[in-house]
Amino acid sequence: MSLDNKKVKEIAHLARLNIEDSDIEQATAELNNILSLMDKLGEIDTGDAEPMAHPLKMSQRLREDKVLEDDLSEEFQAIAPKTGKGHFLVPTVIE
């Protein structure tokens, strides 16, 4: 598997990474290097192996349905770039 410049640009956009046009060539080459290492893994026969979702052989612990959190909104708002009347404010989102 390998990527072209266009695909790398798309992925950068999805991840909100700002890659200059002059750097795309290098980014694509580096990513393709990593992908070729992944291809090595593909050579292993995994027909009998069960898919793994997590490296730990444990299952999810569950929490009792109880309200435990206090209202810390003032502390959280104090470190936000902009707030108003209890809301976090962000640049206008146009739909």
Next chain:
Amino acid sequence: MTWETVIGLEIHSQLRTKSKIFSGASTAFGSKANTQACAVDLGFPGVLPVLNEEVVKMALRFGLSVDAAINKHSIFARKNYFYPDLPKGYQISQFEIPIVGQGSIEITLESGDNKTVGITRAHLEEDAGKSIHDLYDDYTAIDLNRAGTPLLEIVSEPDMSSAKEAVAYAKKIHALVQYIEICDGNMQEGSFRCDANVSVRKQGEELGTRSELKNINSFKFLEKAINIEVERQIDILEEGGSVVQETRLYDSIKNETRSMRSKEEANDYRYFPDPDLLPVVISDELLEEIKKELPELPTEKKIRFIDSLGLSSYDAEVLTSQKEMADYFENIIKQGADAKLSANWVMGDLSAALNKSQLEIVDSPISSGELFLLISRITDNTISGKIAKDVFKLMWDGKGTADEIIEKQGLKQMTDSSAIESIIDDVIENNPGQVQQFKDGNSKLLGFFIGQVMKASKGKANPKQVNEILNEKLS
């Protein structure tokens, strides 16, 4: 060539837990903005999600109610996208292995026929916060109280072929989630939200390109939105164009759908298993325990109403469409009232009065016990069904119990044969022309005589006796 509509629904139902799916913050609706958003909900660095056990149980209740395959081993995944009301930059959802697999549910169509709708899957996920666009000119305001509220997303197969069928399915799921007490079903508050995937095709052809309709917050709008979207797609195709796969918002004021954003650009959510969450494992014991706790489901209740109470399929469907209505009806029956008569009262006068006052049945000013009393006064011949309607109106207006009103207004039915007979004699004497016509074979006039007698008795004569005596006297 006729067009065929294909509809699948994605229903997000908020699970009615006390705390959020991955944090101990409260899920109560209507609190001051951001006072219920804790560090986990805000996506602070270093926090870890811990799964709420009640959420898992609720998903299993749903799965068992729709005969679904339960995945005893399910995985949470990250769905990556950027939006201000999603602080982490990803939504924790389930992708490859949802907790509830393939199931199905039966819906009743307008024709009275049943249809089975497939349920593809139901998965657990967290809700996002709320963006408020109209509070400021230069900013969007964000309230993250809703962020992290547990959702069960129920995905149907594209099995519905009209807006009406889609509504019937949505209503069925709506009733079910309330029966099994996993969701309050409040559509105004957004606890139950429907997105519709709509496409059209010529009969027998492959599936057409679909659009996804969002922003639908009532069953009425669901029907309207689908119908208007189907029209739009057919117009495009008949003019030789092609439908674009996209998300469209329904505008209920203009009754139109509008393109929201093209899915082609950002449809890559780059799902991957969330490393912060281990696989969820469901034990046989837990599953067994939940199976035992399940209440009687709407379909089971409907069958019981038909089989043991002798109700029609239609009546049973209406009465079981809402748990509260079924409970109200059953309270009347338990006290010994006639099932069919009680069904008529609950679905007729009571439902009409509730609708008119925009009340839910739990807020009815007439309790099931009070309505039982009224119904039993009809069956014991104290009053006629017609007078009962007037008594009902007075009861609704808080003028007293059925017995009090009957007593106070002197509405007791006249069952004294000689008194009825004398009224009938008067009517016959005063209408010689009609009597002659009746005797000449115009049997339709019997209704006229009954009407006159009822009028003269102010509606209090027992209709059955009137009928008998009249027939006797006129023959």
